[in-house]
Amino acid sequence: MTDTRQRSFEDNDQKPMGFGRMLRKEDPRFVRGRGRYTDDVQLPGMLHLAILRSPFAHARIVSVDTSAAAALPEVKAVITGADLAGLGLAWMPTLSGDVQAVLATDKVRFQGQEVAFVVATDRYVARDALELIDVEYDVLDPVIDVRQALAEGAPLIRDDLDGKTDNHCFDWETGDAGATAAVFAKADVVVSQDLVYPRVHPAPMETCGSVADFDPVEGRLKLWSTTQAPHAHRTLYAMVAGIPEHKIQVISPDLGGGFGNKVPIYPGYVCSIVGSIVTGKPVKWMEDRSENLISTGFARDYIMRGEIAATRDGKILAIRTNVLADHGAFNGTAAPVKYPAGFFGVFTGSYDIEAAYCSMTAVYTNKAPGGVAYACSFRITEAVYLVERIVDCLAYELDMDPAALRLKNFIQPDQFPYMSKTGWEYDSGDYEPTMRLAMELAGYDELRKEQAEKRTRGELMGIGISFFTEAVGAGPRKHMDILGLGMADGCELRVHPTGKAVVRLSVQTQGQGHETTFAQIIAEEIGIAPADIDVVHGDTDNTPFGLGTYGSRSTPVSGAAAALVARKVRDKARLIASSMLEVSVADLEWEKGSFHVKGDPGTAVTIQDIAMRAHGAGDLPEGLEGGLEAQICYNPSNLTYPHGAYICVVDVDPGTAVVKVRRFIAVDDCGTRINPMIIEGQVHGGLTDGVGMALMEMISFDEDGNCLGASLMDYLIPTALEVPDWETGFTVTPSPHHPIGAKGVGESATVGSPPAIVNAVVDALKPYGVRHADMPLTPSRVWDAMRGTAQPP
Numbered sequence: 001m002t003d004t005r006q007r008s009f010e011d012n013d014q015k016p017m018g019f020g021r022m023l024r025k026e027d028p029r030f031v032r033g034r035g036r037y038t039d040d041v042q043l044p045g046m047l048h049l050a051i052l053r054s055p056f057a058h059a060r061i062v063s064v065d066t067s068a069a070a071a072l073p074e075v076k077a078v079i080t081g082a083d084l085a086g087l088g089l090a091w092m093p094t095l096s097g098d099v100q101a102v103l104a105t106d107k108v109r110f111q112g113q114e115v116a117f118v119v120a121t122d123r124y125v126a127r128d129a130l131e132l133i134d135v136e137y138d139v140l141d142p143v144i145d146v147r148q149a150l151a152e153g154a155p156l157i158r159d160d161l162d163g164k165t166d167n168h169c170f171d172w173e174t175g176d177a178g179a180t181a182a183v184f185a186k187a188d189v190v191v192s193q194d195l196v197y198p199r200v201h202p203a204p205m206e207t208c209g210s211v212a213d214f215d216p217v218e219g220r221l222k223l224w225s226t227t228q229a230p231h232a233h234r235t236l237y238a239m240v241a242g243i244p245e246h247k248i249q250v251i252s253p254d255l256g257g258g259f260g261n262k263v264p265i266y267p268g269y270v271c272s273i274v275g276s277i278v279t280g281k282p283v284k285w286m287e288d289r290s291e292n293l294i295s296t297g298f299a300r301d302y303i304m305r306g307e308i309a310a311t312r313d314g315k316i317l318a319i320r321t322n323v324l325a326d327h328g329a330f331n332g333t334a335a336p337v338k339y340p341a342g343f344f345g346v347f348t349g350s351y352d353i354e355a356a357y358c359s360m361t362a363v364y365t366n367k368a369p370g371g372v373a374y375a376c377s378f379r380i381t382e383a384v385y386l387v388e389r390i391v392d393c394l395a396y397e398l399d400m401d402p403a404a405l406r407l408k409n410f411i412q413p414d415q416f417p418y419m420s421k422t423g424w425e426y427d428s429g430d431y432e433p434t435m436r437l438a439m440e441l442a443g444y445d446e447l448r449k450e451q452a453e454k455r456t457r458g459e460l461m462g463i464g465i466s467f468f469t470e471a472v473g474a475g476p477r478k479h480m481d482i483l484g485l486g487m488a489d490g491c492e493l494r495v496h497p498t499g500k501a502v503v504r505l506s507v508q509t510q511g512q513g514h515e516t517t518f519a520q521i522i523a524e525e526i527g528i529a530p531a532d533i534d535v536v537h538g539d540t541d542n543t544p545f546g547l548g549t550y551g552s553r554s555t556p557v558s559g560a561a562a563a564l565v566a567r568k569v570r571d572k573a574r575l576i577a578s579s580m581l582e583v584s585v586a587d588l589e590w591e592k593g594s595f596h597v598k599g600d601p602g603t604a605v606t607i608q609d610i611a612m613r614a615h616g617a618g619d620l621p622e623g624l625e626g627g628l629e630a631q632i633c634y635n636p637s638n639l640t641y642p643h644g645a646y647i648c649v650v651d652v653d654p655g656t657a658v659v660k661v662r663r664f665i666a667v668d669d670c671g672t673r674i675n676p677m678i679i680e681g682q683v684h685g686g687l688t689d690g691v692g693m694a695l696m697e698m699i700s701f702d703e704d705g706n707c708l709g710a711s712l713m714d715y716l717i718p719t720a721l722e723v724p725d726w727e728t729g730f731t732v733t734p735s736p737h738h739p740i741g742a743k744g745v746g747e748s749a750t751v752g753s754p755p756a757i758v759n760a761v762v763d764a765l766k767p768y769g770v771r772h773a774d775m776p777l778t779p780s781r782v783w784d785a786m787r788g789t790a791q792p793p
């Protein structure tokens with residue numbers, strides 16, 4: 001559905017009074033090097049903290065001798081797990097209700113685990129002092145292969161948990177096993193495929209860190225930290241450390257990317273707090289790149305079996321999957337409590353089917369805590385990969401065009417709101433126009449002709465499609481909470497006497513441009529220019545409570561809160577305008593930025609006039625308080641379900657098996673578009689991420705549990721050289737329950753692009769009889785696929 005109103009937003013100039021293209025308000029500070037990140041925080045007398053990490057994946061700690069390190073004059077404290085145990089702080093809850101060691105006391109359970117820390121007068125001395133700590137380990141057999149974690153006699157990793165006798169983390173299922181089996185039994189065609197979504201790392205440009213400043217006189221803690229969820233972190237610190245919540249201020253300053261990596265609470269944050277309490281000085285902890293890559297939240301790590309049942313003419317009937325999920329040594333996932341497998345339940349994708357079923361087993365292994373939602377709404381990336389790959393496997397078996405197969409099976413516009421077979425209510429969607437637009441932009445038929453011709457010459461060209469539906473905007477409080485904290489978001493708006501405004505958000509930007517787009521939402525609703533609206537975020541003392549930014553939830557939840565708080569202010573402004581113009585409220589007409597008497601535009605009072613009257617001298621209407629401000633806590637009634645159609649064109653060199661992404665067409669539908677320029681930026685970044693995951697990125701381990709992706713020399717991430725010029729388009733299907741019809745978009749491209757790229761590579765290899773190859777599709781993997789010698793990763 002094309003929304004004509006939307007077209008006019010697209011055409012706006014660089015200074016829209018509301019939605020439209022607009023340069024980012026925050027960029028002047030970033031391009032001038034004036035961003036203020038956690039590592040820029042310098043406090044008088046500040047000390048520096050370094051963490052000693054385990055060289056082993058699994059080992060018992062026999063003894064820790066810190067005396068030589070403690071003897072250095074510049075060293076102010078050396079703390080071990082035993083010290084923390086004495087304070088009751090050796091273990092902390094994770095956001096998924098597991099417990100994780102802050103510093104190991106009994107055993108180390110992954111290579112890189114935190115064992116002790118040093119606080120010293122500078123970063124270099126602190127690091128050197130780590131060398132002087134003598135730890136005696138009794139090395140144990142590690143569990144590295146996830147398939148072996150539940151085998152008879154596998155070493156027990158979590159013997160800290162009462163009654164634990166195996167490496168089970170959790171079991172989970174969704175859908176209807178019986179109904180799905182019945183549909184599979186009657187289907188003409190059943191295709192099954194094993195798929196691996198390898199362990200990858202979000203690898204934000206800025207690593208994690210914190211500066212803790214505990215004031216023993218006031219009993220007050222000020223913590224700057226690289227967090228995507230300052231309010232949730234503050235509550236947890238209060239619960240764990242016993243510092244009253246009102247005495248904790250968490251500040252999340254500028255963040256150099258998050259991508260889910262900055263959602264969990266890491267031991268380093270807690271260590272910096274302990275360090276500051278113990279020394280009485282501010283203490284800074286900042287990871288280096290390797291520490292970030294080996295010890296902080298990983299993503300994916302799913303081994304999936306996908307099965308799809310269909311009629312011979314390509315009607316998809318059912319999808320079934322079984323998943324083995326590697327959660328590492330501690331379950332570090334941050335997912336709503338009721339959803340231990342995140343939103344993987346949307347694995348039925350964009351298709352109208354009769355039945356679906358998923359069973360999942362999650363296990364512990366001797367690897368760093370895993371399962372963070374890396375640029376996706378809680379496991380949607382894995383779900384989309386599963387369905388979009390398995391649909392392509394079906395197309396292969398039916399010898400059917402993958403675009404035609406998808407078009408034949410889409411949920412139809414009149415079926416929305418659509419209840420999926422796993423219980424997700426898709427709010428709105430109109431899939432065929434999005435798909436057709438992508439095909440038109442790609443020149444799909446021409447591409448197929450070109451491919452056929454190239455195949456006659458032995459050239460390997462592939463065209464891959466992915467069509468995704470996401471579920472973003474967690475979430476309705478009745479279904480969603482993290483450790484008991486409901487996922488609603490607060491928002492506060494104040495209009496100052498001169499008509500300038502400040503909006504305070506509970507979400508926290510990590511580069512997505514919130515300072516611009518949230519000002520645009522307010523501008524759209526009350527007609528104050530975005531330049532005149534200050535956006536405050538990332539400081540628990542100065543913003544209302546809310547659960548933070550991840551899973552593309554900011555626009556669906558806080559964006560809605562911003563629109564509604566502005567409407568509350570506008571409602572009050574209307575009452576004041578009626579008294580100023582001496583007419584009844586019913587006789588007033590709103591035109592963005594002013595009220596006038598119906599039929600008489602010359603009588604207008606602007607929002608600025610009203611703001612001055614709200615704060616100034618003179619009477620206000622009976623019973624109305626002065627000031628022009630409002631506060632709201634928004635509890636979304638549903639998630640929003642953005643969708644998109646992606647088409648990737650690759651060339652594979654038959655001699656070297658190197659994949660070149662030649663073209664990529666991305667058509668996204670995120671409902672009402674607030675700032676198309678920012679959306680394009682989000683999509684470009686996500687597509688680049690997708691190239692990384694599909695072709696380059698994997699954190700692997702050797703049999704002893706040594707992490708083989710501990711630096712960016714080994715863990716490849718994409719650069720501008722590996723990606724094409726992105727070709728983007730859009731359709732607009734507003735969300736019916738969101739006040740401005742917007743859906744999230746920040747992660748659509750990361751979610752949607754890997755299957756398109758893999759489908760393209762597999763399509764290129766069709767002449768070799770290849771139906772599937774696992775990511776990352778490095779030249780050696782592609783080479784093996786061509787020769788039929790691929791091993792499961």
Ligand code: CDP
Pocket residue numbers: 512513514517518549550551552553554555556670671672673674675676678679682742743744745746747
């Ligand atoms: O939660 P996060 O900010 O990562 O994701 P998001 O809510 O999808 O928003 C990412 C950026 O795109 C924000 O600056 C949004 O305001 C902007 N956006 C937009 O302009 N229009 C939309 N319909 C959705 C997001």
